Amino acid sequence: MAFLRWIFRLLMVLIVSHSVYVMFYFTPDTHSPRETMADMLRRLRCAKLRRKFSYITSAKRLNMKIFTQELDDFLNCPYKLNTTEQEINRLRLQICCNATGSIFLTKRNTAVNQTIPYETSIKDTYTMNPAIHSMLPEDFPWSGHRLGRCAVVGSGGILKNSSCGHEIDKADFVIRFNLANINDSDVGLKTNLITVNPSQIQREYNNMEKNPDPLVERVSVYGNASLAIPAFAYTFCTGLSIKTLEVLHPIRPQQPVVFFSPEYLRTLDRFWKGRGLKEFRLSSGFMLISSALELCESVHVYGFWPFETNLQDNPIPYHYYDQMSPNRKMHSMSEEFVWLLQLHSQGALTLHLQPCSLDEC
Numbered sequence: 001m002a003f004l005r006w007i008f009r010l011l012m013v014l015i016v017s018h019s020v021y022v023m024f025y026f027t028p029d030t031h032s033p034r035e036t037m038a039d040m041l042r043r044l045r046c047a048k049l050r051r052k053f054s055y056i057t058s059a060k061r062l063n064m065k066i067f068t069q070e071l072d073d074f075l076n077c078p079y080k081l082n083t084t085e086q087e088i089n090r091l092r093l094q095i096c097c098n099a100t101g102s103i104f105l106t107k108r109n110t111a112v113n114q115t116i117p118y119e120t121s122i123k124d125t126y127t128m129n130p131a132i133h134s135m136l137p138e139d140f141p142w143s144g145h146r147l148g149r150c151a152v153v154g155s156g157g158i159l160k161n162s163s164c165g166h167e168i169d170k171a172d173f174v175i176r177f178n179l180a181n182i183n184d185s186d187v188g189l190k191t192n193l194i195t196v197n198p199s200q201i202q203r204e205y206n207n208m209e210k211n212p213d214p215l216v217e218r219v220s221v222y223g224n225a226s227l228a229i230p231a232f233a234y235t236f237c238t239g240l241s242i243k244t245l246e247v248l249h250p251i252r253p254q255q256p257v258v259f260f261s262p263e264y265l266r267t268l269d270r271f272w273k274g275r276g277l278k279e280f281r282l283s284s285g286f287m288l289i290s291s292a293l294e295l296c297e298s299v300h301v302y303g304f305w306p307f308e309t310n311l312q313d314n315p316i317p318y319h320y321y322d323q324m325s326p327n328r329k330m331h332s333m334s335e336e337f338v339w340l341l342q343l344h345s346q347g348a349l350t351l352h353l354q355p356c357s358l359d360e361c
């Protein structure tokens with residue numbers, strides 16, 4: 001009898017402790033076991049995708065269907081910035097390229113009569129004449145402090161109907177490209193730095209010396225934003241860039257025209273190729289994202305999506321503002337994209353590829 005009582009007590013203890021365990025397991029959140037299981041699987045999948053995209057280095061042999069499905073899943077995972085990764089990239093880029101000291105030609109880093117080798121062909125050189133030198137900025141315009149939260153806004157058609165304008169405008173510093181259209185709904189209005197492509201000047205404002213009004217009107221839209229031109233990328237760029245500087249300098253002194261240092265762009269190009277990026281020449285978008293990684297506290301990247309359909313497999317235009325098709329000879333945007341995805345997965349920058357939610361206002 002005593003033995004049976006002992007067995008009974010043991011059974012009771014087991015039942016009670018088990019139900020305590022069961023209560024403990026299920027009461028903190030009201031998840032059913034099935035939801036808890038699903039949650040665990042989701043977390044495992046997120047970790048797996050993060051690992052996978054952290055090491056991606058080439059867009060070749062990508063199966064687009066699987067890639068976009070996995071990317072869509074990954075973008076719905078909780079996002080983690082990694083301050084260690086941010087600092088590693090900042091340091092590497094400072095050591096190699098030093099945007100603060102050399103992104104633009106300034107009176108501080110360039111002397112009168114200095115010989116400037118071109119970015120794409122160092123056999124060709126430009127000699128800095130005194131008149132142009134006098135119009136260079138004294139120094140890097142934003143030295144002495146980090147630029148805070150930066151938004152780098154590419155021209156990808158993925159921004160169309162994105163409602164990201166408000167979020168972009170909340171950034172401390174906004175970088176745009178090629179005098180792209182701005183509006184408050186999809187891309188925002190705030191602009192601190194915008195690039196100007198010399199071929200754009202050649203195409204649309206060749207008459208600017210006689211009639212500067214159309215160009216002045218176009219650039220005024222960006223308020224006091226600096227206009228950055230790759231004046232020494234190719235020899236054909238220089239005359240057009242200098243003309244632009246000469247025309248705008250007296251009319252819009254509050255809106256500086258600045259020239260990218262060809263040496264800076266060349267070292268940046270070497271830096272990424274040395275790390276394995278396979279491309280003929282970096283796009284200005286990728287170059288300025290690199291500058292932002294060095295100069296900004298955090299980097300948010302919008303409108304960089306080189307593919308013809310979005311994550312939901314709907315067709316999108318190449319640019320959000322025109323019907324142009326890509327120049328695939330010059331840049332390999334899909335190769336650059338996987339590098340951006342790698343940086344995103346490592347927590348060094350944030351890629352925005354989904355519409356922005358309005359409730360984040």
Ligand SMILES: *[C@@H]1O[C@H](CO)[C@@H](O)[C@H](O)[C@H]1NC(C)=O
Pocket residue numbers: 082083084085
């Ligand atoms: C952040 O990055 C560093 C360097 O790559 C890595 O060692 C660390 O595990 C990362 N931290 C997290 C939380 O992922």
Ligand SMILES: *[C@@H]1O[C@H](CO)[C@@H](O)[C@H](O)[C@H]1NC(C)=O
Pocket residue numbers: 094095098100101102
């Ligand atoms: C970058 O350039 C600035 C200005 O010329 C200089 O003060 C700074 O020491 C340079 N930084 C590095 C890491 O070379």
Ligand SMILES: *[C@@H]1O[C@H](CO)[C@@H](O)[C@H](O)[C@H]1NC(C)=O
Pocket residue numbers: 112113
């Ligand atoms: C630049 O070169 C011109 C012509 O060769 C010369 O007259 C001038 O003194 C030089 N200026 C400087 C600052 O070296």
Ligand SMILES: *[C@@H]1O[C@H](CO)[C@@H](O)[C@H](O)[C@H]1NC(C)=O
Pocket residue numbers: 223224254
């Ligand atoms: C632009 O610059 C002008 C002249 O320096 C200044 O008065 C104005 O407040 C600036 N505008 C903005 C939006 O910063």
Ligand SMILES: *[C@@H]1O[C@H](CO)[C@@H](O)[C@H](O)[C@H]1NC(C)=O
Pocket residue numbers: 157160161315316317
């Ligand atoms: C954007 O929205 C408009 C109007 O709803 C629609 O006609 C157009 O197809 C959309 N474009 C893209 C790229 O989503």
Ligand SMILES: *[C@@H]1O[C@H](CO)[C@@H](O)[C@H](O)[C@H]1NC(C)=O
Pocket residue numbers: 160161181182183185186187320321
């Ligand atoms: C904003 O600009 C984009 C691209 O030019 C255009 O598709 C969109 O309709 C514009 N939205 C508004 C509200 O103007």
